Amino acid sequence: MEDSEIVQRYLDRDESAIEFSAEKxxxxxxxxxxxxxxxxxxxxxxxxxxxxxxxxxxxxxxxxTYLYAFLARIARHISIDRCREQECLKRYGYIxxxxxxxxxxxxxxxxxENAVALEVLGKEISNYLYTISQEKRVMFVRRYFYxxxxxxxxxxxxxxxxxxxxxxxxxxxxLREFLLKEGYIL
Amino acid sequence: xxxxxxxIALELIDAxxxxxxxxxxxxxxxxxxxxxxxxxxxxxxxxxxxGALVFKSGxxxxxxxxxxxxxxxxxxxxxxxxxNEIGSxxxxxAACSDSxxxxxxxxxxxxxxxxxSLAKEDGGYYWSVDYSGTENPNATVRLTNLSYxxxxxxxxxxxxxxxxxxxxxxxxxxxxxxxxxxxxSTSYGSTDVPITNFNVTGNGKIVGFRATYLPGTNEEAVxxxxxxxxxxxxxxxxxxxxxxxPDFENVFTKxxxxxxxxxxxxxxxxxxxxxxxxxxxxxxxITIVKRENIGAYEAIFYTHSYSSSATGNDTSVYASLPxxxxxFLFDRAHExxxxxxxxxxxxxxxxxxxxxxxxxxxxxxxxALFAGGSEGAVIDYWNDxxxxxxxxxxxxxVGPTATPISEKxxxxxxxxTPEAYDKLKRxxxxxxxxDSATNRNVSYLLKALREMPLSERPHPTYAExxxxxxxxxxxxxxxxxxxxxxxxxSNVEKYEAGSTEANMLNEGNAYAIVCAQTGHGExxxxxxxxDELLDNFYSIGWxxxxxxxxxxxxxxxxxxxxxxxxxx
Numbered sequence: 001m002e003d004s005e006i007v008q009r010y011l012d013r014d015e016s017a018i019e020f021s022a023e024k025x026x027x028x029x030x031x032x033x034x035x036x037x038x039x040x041x042x043x044x045x046x047x048x049x050x051x052x053x054x055x056x057x058x059x060x061x062x063x064x065t066y067l068y069a070f071l072a073r074i075a076r077h078i079s080i081d082r083c084r085e086q087e088c089l090k091r092y093g094y095i096x097x098x099x100x101x102x103x104x105x106x107x108x109x110x111x112x113e114n115a116v117a118l119e120v121l122g123k124e125i126s127n128y129l130y131t132i133s134q135e136k137r138v139m140f141v142r143r144y145f146y147x148x149x150x151x152x153x154x155x156x157x158x159x160x161x162x163x164x165x166x167x168x169x170x171x172x173x174x175l176r177e178f179l180l181k182e183g184y185i186l
Numbered sequence: 187x188x189x190x191x192x193x194i195a196l197e198l199i200d201a202x203x204x205x206x207x208x209x210x211x212x213x214x215x216x217x218x219x220x221x222x223x224x225x226x227x228x229x230x231x232x233x234x235x236x237g238a239l240v241f242k243s244g245x246x247x248x249x250x251x252x253x254x255x256x257x258x259x260x261x262x263x264x265x266x267x268x269x270n271e272i273g274s275x276x277x278x279x280a281a282c283s284d285s286x287x288x289x290x291x292x293x294x295x296x297x298x299x300x301x302x303s304l305a306k307e308d309g310g311y312y313w314s315v316d317y318s319g320t321e322n323p324n325a326t327v328r329l330t331n332l333s334y335x336x337x338x339x340x341x342x343x344x345x346x347x348x349x350x351x352x353x354x355x356x357x358x359x360x361x362x363x364x365x366x367x368x369x370x371s372t373s374y375g376s377t378d379v380p381i382t383n384f385n386v387t388g389n390g391k392i393v394g395f396r397a398t399y400l401p402g403t404n405e406e407a408v409x410x411x412x413x414x415x416x417x418x419x420x421x422x423x424x425x426x427x428x429x430x431x432p433d434f435e436n437v438f439t440k441x442x443x444x445x446x447x448x449x450x451x452x453x454x455x456x457x458x459x460x461x462x463x464x465x466x467x468x469x470x471x472i473t474i475v476k477r478e479n480i481g482a483y484e485a486i487f488y489t490h491s492y493s494s495s496a497t498g499n500d501t502s503v504y505a506s507l508p509x510x511x512x513x514f515l516f517d518r519a520h521e522x523x524x525x526x527x528x529x530x531x532x533x534x535x536x537x538x539x540x541x542x543x544x545x546x547x548x549x550x551x552x553x554a555l556f557a558g559g560s561e562g563a564v565i566d567y568w569n570d571x572x573x574x575x576x577x578x579x580x581x582x583x584v585g586p587t588a589t590p591i592s593e594k595x596x597x598x599x600x601x602x603t604p605e606a607y608d609k610l611k612r613x614x615x616x617x618x619x620x621d622s623a624t625n626r627n628v629s630y631l632l633k634a635l636r637e638m639p640l641s642e643r644p645h646p647t648y649a650e651x652x653x654x655x656x657x658x659x660x661x662x663x664x665x666x667x668x669x670x671x672x673x674x675x676s677n678v679e680k681y682e683a684g685s686t687e688a689n690m691l692n693e694g695n696a697y698a699i700v701c702a703q704t705g706h707g708e709x710x711x712x713x714x715x716x717d718e719l720l721d722n723f724y725s726i727g728w729x730x731x732x733x734x735x736x737x738x739x740x741x742x743x744x745x746x747x748x749x750x751x752x753x754x
Contacts, residue, residue, distance in 0.1 A: 142207050
């Protein structure tokens with residue numbers, strides 16, 4: 001079923017929207033959540049919570065052409081929060097590690113004035129990501145959105161781990177410079 | 187500070203980026219692609235609506251070999267074969283990777299109501315596609331509306347298939363497009379996208395080139411040896427000790443000659459692995475001049491010019507450039523491609539001399555080591571940027587390393603109307619003194635632009651885009667950040683008081699041209715041009731990297747001419 005049809009069901013308050021969402025994207029959302037939480041049960045719970053939040057957010061949102069990304073964002077947020085709450089040590093440590101890497105190149109949302117400004121920041125990050133090659137962009141997003149390990153990224157992109165590492169390093173630096181030029185304080 | 191908050195910000199990146207990373211998968215095994223110069227020519231000839239030519243290295247359309255001189259123009263005509271159908275779907279460009287396809291289509295006729303609804307994605311109307319592909323559950327299809335041209339009643343839509351959506355032995359993929367709404371759907375028909383097996387293996391070696399004839403001065407070059415030094419660690423990791431390699435003296439991977447501020451010509455090498463994984467784009471109007479063998483190369487000489495103006499809900503206006511002479515040199519034995527691009531100063535005879543003096547130099551280093559290490563695809567820009575193709579009305583991103591264009595970028599096209607020009611003419615430019623004057627002057631201009639509603643910005647020609655500003659002194663200072671709508675503009679050029687440029691402005695002998703570009707590079711640049719130079723502005727401003735900033739290489743650019751600043 002096309003995304004637009006599923007979204008229409010959300011808008012019509014037809015509960016089959018959730019069923020179709022799960023059928024189409026459930027596996028991917030669970031995989032995303034598992035990549036963050038490393039716990040199967042937790043990832044299933046996060047998936048269910050995702051549909052609940054999606055139900056509450058559509059409308060006013062109408063992600064007719066980007067339903068997966070819409071759900072993925074929710075799932076990711078829920079998973080990170082769950083990880084922090086439960087302080088799953090292994091993954092929490094990994095989140096800390098990734099956060100430290102990101103701190104060097106983007107302002108903390110706590111230092112961003114409001115939701116609109118945060119959205120602008122997201123756009124700016126997107127604008128920067130569009131300026132780099134697809135491979136570098138994918139590596140960056142797989143690392144900091146999907147929480148892939150270096151090994152997983154290396155396999156996905158068919159390159160060595162050292163190349164992934166250096167690419168991420170350069171991309172973070174590039175993003176930092178880009179945001180500094182745009183007036184952000186890091 | 188809560189750990190993970192910085193990661194939360196990543197949630198707000200564009201949906202297309204999230205999708206792209208989810209479906210991206212690069213395989214090491216090869217699908218036997220090859221670049222064939224003859225095949226390249228065939229695609230250039232066979233592509234229906236030209237103005238957008240994108241072809242995978244060596245992509246060939248079976249049975250469509252052509253010879254001689256072929257002129258390929260953008261056409262807005264409906265395919266005659268489809269005259270009896272309600273609508274038609276015409277393939278504009280296509281790029282094929284191992285497992286997917288990325289193609290642009292022109293769909294006609296599209297009423298203005300529907301076309302604009304699709305462009306705005308307001309939910310009233312939306313695209314639907316059927317394709318002949320695999321049953322692979324990971325296969326995904328994405329539709330992206332690119333633009334709508336009210337004058338030609340043509341919508342451009344991009345279809346991306348990923349996740350092994352195409353069978354390994356497929357020769358074509360049939361794409362059928364419909365437009366749907368709550369009331370039903372309208373089919374516009376279908377077309378076949380050729381998927382051809384090639385035999386660029388991607389297993390070639392890193393190569394560079396030597397040249398016996400490199401005219402011009404002020405050159406910039408990337409020596410192969412230097413390139414190897416930069417990637418020394420990566421090579422060492424792969425067991426290659428560059429100290430044992432030959433010196434590769436005077437062997438380049440890239441060479442560029444400038445004539446003042448203008449790049450006269452540029453020679454760029456593309457290695458086997460990059461060709462395999464990338465896409466060659468030719469944008470604009472292409473005319474094949476001739477094909478011949480030059481030494482070890484299969485050469486295609488062609489002329490190339492950019493010219494278009496887009497219409498529709500949002501617009502961009504482009505300069506019309508005189509054609510330039512260029513050549514592709516394909517070395518089949520080494521599976522490498524050299525592209526020589528020139529500006530209008532290089533005639534075909536000179537280009538042939540340059541091409542005749544080039545030879546490939548091979549290393550023992552597998553090209554696959556560097557695959558993707560550069561900025562990716564084979565492109566026809568001066569700088570390494572994501573590949574773009576002119577899809578008839580605007581720049582779109584296609585190919586295995588495609589970068590989707592966000593809706594926001596398309597909305598950021600701004601034009602200056604004659605009315606706006608009159609309004610800006612009446613601005614009192616408060617010159618003041620010192621740096622603040624500059625910022626205020628440009629800020630006033632930008633503020634006026636920003637305050638102009640989009641609906642009041644139709645599509646003037648360059649001749650109309652002149653704004654007279656009253657100013658006793660005019661200078662800009664580098665490093666200032668100025669804001670124009672939501673586009674952040676930076677890198678304002680600096681002209682010192684007393685400099686030639688400033689004097690020209692002060693004496694009323696020059697035009698200051700402000701270029702604001704949205705899209706990938708949001709930059710505001712100010713150039714000072716004499717009357718004489720202004721006539722040639724297009725070839726200067728659009729083809730060179732002035733002050734390190736590439737101009738006019740992507741859509742959504744507007745140029746304002748601020749003339750006679752001194753004394754108004």
